[in-house]
Amino acid sequence: MKLYIYQHCPFCLRVLLLRGLKKLDLPVQVVLENDVETPTRLIGRKKVPILQKADGSAMPESMDIVRYLDAQFAPPLLTAAERPALDDWSERAGKLIFRLAVPRITRGDFAELATPEARAAYIEREIRAFGDLDALIAATPELLAELNPLLTELDGLIPPPDGELGESDIRLFPLLVLLSIVKEARLPPAVAAWYNALLARSALSDFSAQAQ
Ligand SMILES: N[C@@H](CCC(=O)N[C@@H](CS)C(=O)NCC(=O)O)C(=O)O
Structure with missing residues (x-):
């Protein structure tokens, strides 16, 4: 199996979080932002994440990939019930976090932006x-x-750092990773405890080293 991603992509971060938490031996390939051919060959359009399965077939859609991987590799990790209040928060805050993070990501150090052409393609996509x-x-x-x-x-809604995880957690975490590229942003204490626990457990790095 192989996972195709952009490093900055919040949908890809959902899968990377599950991969890290479950310590899956799943190779990752970063696709350049101007590489239309690779994703189109796999799923017929330019979108990541994509999971190429062992039989060669390709699966799009982050939450489908997360559910598939969680089911394939026992024991299941995402056992907590849906948390509608958390999902509602992610929905409302996500739009704001994107507007803070995206212009900074266009200037950032990400493997999918490694060439001038790739960065130009990404900037054009985000200006659109x-x-x-x-x-x-x-x-x-x-x-x-x-x-x-x-x-x-969110500080009043966030689950305990060592609690059972569910899909709502998988949807929330990438938004806080995106926010880590915003130098002035500060997480309140309970949110920071939850976020830092997941970062540590998944061994993922966020974008704080290149915060602007
Ligand atoms: N619903 C999809 C959304 C994936 C998505 O929007 N990916 C973006 C990157 S963050 C993408 O590949 N965009 C490429 C493009 O539109 O050119 C999922 O959850 O996987």
Whole structure:
């Protein structure tokens, strides 16, 4: 099996989190942002993550891959019930976190942006999705002022750091990884404890070393 990803991609981070937590021996290949051919050959369109299975078939969609891998490699890890309040938070805060993180990711050090052509393709894709990226950087204080009350709210919702995990945790974690590229962002204590415990257990690195 092989997993195709972009390092910055929050959907890919869902699968990377499960892979890390379950210590799966699953090779990872980073696809360049201007490589249309590889994902199209596998799933007929330019999207990651993609899991290439042992039989050569390819599976798209992060949560499908997460469920498949969790079922394939016993014991199952994602045994906690859905947490609707957490999913609702991820839905609301996600849009804000994307607007903070994406312009910084376009300037960041990620393997999928390793060539000038790949970075240019990514910048073009994100300008199509988010508009003027410099304007988003300039709006950092306003975006953080909107996000901080949401982070305080999350501090009251977050499960204990050593608790049972479920799909809601898998959806939330990548948003906090994205936020780690925002230098001024601060996690409240319970959120930080949960996040740092998952980082340590999964042996993943976040983007804080290149925070801007
Ligand atoms: N619903 C998909 C979304 C995956 C997705 O949007 N991936 C983005 C990267 S974050 C992508 O590959 N975009 C490529 C493009 O649109 O060119 C999933 O959960 O896997």
